[in-house]
Amino acid sequence: MTREATVEEMERRLTLSKVALGEVPPDTLITHMTLFNSHTGEFIKDQSLWIKDGLIAYIGKDSYPGKGDQTLVIDAEGMTVLPGLIDGHTHMVSNRYGIEEFVKHVIPTGVTTVITELMETATISGRDGIEFPVKGFEKQPIRFYYTIPPVCGLTPAEEVMAPSNDLLIPFLRDPQCVGIGEIYWGNIFLDGGQGERVRELVNIALGMGKVVEGHTAGASERKLQAYTDFGISSCHEPITEEEVWERLRLGYWVMIREGSIRKELPGVAGIFKERIDYRRLILTTDGVDPGGFLEEGYLDASLKTGLKMGIPPALAYQMVTINVAEHFRLDHLIGSLSPGKKADLVIIPSPSEYSPRLVMCDGRVIFRDGKSLVEPKKVFFPESMFRTVNVNDSDIPSLPTRGKVRAMELVNRLVTKESIVDLENDEEMKDVISILTKDRLRNGEGFIGFLKGFGLERGAYGTTMNWDSPALIVVGCDQLSMRTVMGRLRENGGGNVYAIGEEVVAEFPAPVCGLISLRPMEKVRSELKRIEDSLRENGVRWENPILTVDTLSTAAIPHFRITHRGYVRLRDRKILGVDL
Ligand SMILES: [Fe+2]
Known part of the structure; x- marks a missing residue:
């Protein structure tokens, strides 16, 4: 803290203490409430709370500290303040x-x-x-x-x-x-x-x-x-x-x-x-x-x-x-x-009914009677955080067609294991599709392997939202659909795409780092829902399949994961290929 800021803060605290002594009027006065004391866990009835410059000056029984003309009085009779x-x-x-x-x-x-x-x-x-x-x-x-x-x-x-x-x-x-x-x-x-x-x-x-x-x-x-x-x-x-x-x-x-x-x-x-x-x-x-x-x-x-x-x-x-x-x-x-803490609070009807009637942050009422009273501040992201899907070709490495190979198998919607499948055994190959990963930041270096248990029966689905990885992942039943997905992810600057053949069936564009949408939350929800519905209509049975694919790249979930260089066995972090 600079010297200037320290002096300013000292004055602020001095004024605050004067409010507690009744010498300076508060900005806001909340009265007749039940106050939740988070230190002791008590709900204390008939309390008042005095606020000045975004800070709490006083809590207690006294409800009239010498109110000024400018003091905002909030009568919280019968309500609880947290x-x-x-x-x-x-x-x-x-x-x-x-x-x-x-x-x-x-x-x-x-x-x-x-x-x-x-x-x-x-x-x-x-x-x-x-x-x-x-x-x-x-x-x-x-x-x-x-x-x-x-x-x-x-x-x-x-x-x-x-x-x-x-x-x-x-x-x-x-x-x-x-x-x-x-x-x-x-x-x-x-x-x-x-x-x-x-x-x-x-x-x-x-x-x-x-x-x-x-x-x-x-x-x-x-x-x-x-x-x-x-x-x-x-x-x-x-x-x-x-x-x-x-x-x-x-x-x-x-x-x-x-x-x-x-x-x-x-x-x-x-x-x-x-x-x-x-x-x-x-x-x-x-x-x-x-x-x-x-x-x-x-x-x-x-x-x-x-x-x-x-x-x-x-x-x-x-x-x-x-x-x-x-x-x-x-x-x-x-x-x-x-006393002395930030005036951040919520007024609710009773301790057992959490339903905010008023919200205050830094001494400012930001929500009251069902309405937000403030707007978010616009956020800026620089050019460097856009266009982060630099996969310039849609090359898909080839996969073997005969013999036994290593695959990644879903044990449940998040956990995976290493599994061996025989490419010539129809029973074992049921529900096995391709999984492609590419380094999307640099050179598009990639790896292709097998994914078992996702359920997808046609088309391809891709994401740039892989946890802890700067790669993109495409899972698919055929190469044309996988290429369409990769091309579209590149055009959109990232996000999620589901395609069948050359047709993009559903998509969620996320241009900031290939992670964040610039659209309203309602629109984001409808775009994601359409992707999930499309995946479900085309065979995927897992709940929240978007999360399933997003997490295939993370060390946070066991046991067998994937990078653009190969599968990774978490136990020893060994990079493994398709061949045994
Ligand atoms: Fe977390």
Whole structure:
């Protein structure tokens, strides 16, 4: 903080204390409410809250502090006031809609702070992929914090755009940066440059007082503890009660995920029946896709699910306010309604009915009586983040037609395994199609293999939205359709395309990094729905097949993955071809 800024802040705090003493009138006065104290978990009746310059000056019984002519009085008689909700783990740039669309739709939900990952744009655009989304978060009507993406790829080839640690240090100095984003546990142990870069980044961040976000899916006992030894302090991957217990006992901040990727609350419901300390439990979305957002909601929907399941309201609200703030060391600013904190709040009818009537962020009313009162700020992305599908030819390498070959098989909609199929055995070849990957940033270098179990019976489907990879993936039944898909992805600057022969049947253009649409969320939802419907009509049986293909490239999900150089066996990160 500069000297000037420090002086300004000192004056602001001095004025705030004068408001508490009744010497200076507040900007806003909220009266007659039940106040949720997130520190103690109490709902305290007949409270008042005085706000000045975006900060809370006073909470308590006194309702008349010497009101000024300009003071806005909000009578919250019979209502309950909560701190603004905090989503502690989401992916702003992987759910296909832009930042403005997110802000517009999130305001009515009562979420006033979002802590987001940025790995997707960084994988494609390196430093620009961090800098420009971060600039886009500035001066929005809600508050954003971010984590630095460690860019954890399957192999070094997926990490070509990863900024050097020296380039990342200035971001770590930014007060809006809370630490390092999720590190897949397997990556921290990798030999050579890949693991070394990440381990160094972790140590730099910890040394600067920042947190390091974990990703411990599938790790337990000594492996989990070996990973934790690096200084990792959170995980949003537990899917069973046992996994939650194990991580809580190791000192983790455990994020229960309830969003589009997975909905874990029902599966871990048993933990809420115990008499334990829940202050390290967090409820988060891990991202919500356009369909989920428009039909069910965002973190508000997760919260309502929790309340419906019988989680006591005080605990449910702590899980989306103070607990999150404490984990990210932001509790001196947000997460509670107490003196000196940011005036971020939500007014709801009662503790058991989460239905925002008024939302305030930074002391400004941004939503009231069903209407948003603010507009999102326009976000700018530079030329370098457009036209990122540089696959100049539609060459498709040939595949063998006889003998036994290696294939990637879907065990369920996300998990895969290595499998061997006999090309001359019709029974074994049922539901086997081609899968093509190409490096879309540089030279179009590619690999073609076999995919079993996706269900597609005609045409081809392609995506540039592969997790943790700068490649594009096309899965298809014939070469003509696959070429059409590749050509169209190039024309659109990325996204998703489904084609049969030369005809494009359904598409979703995503020109920013091949990841983000410039269209309204409703339009994005209808484009994606048309793709899903087309895939379903043509044989695919998995729920959310778009996610199935997006995730074939990530080290986050077991067991057998793919890059533009070949299949990758996660166990030893070995690159394997089709031939045995
Ligand atoms: Fe995540």
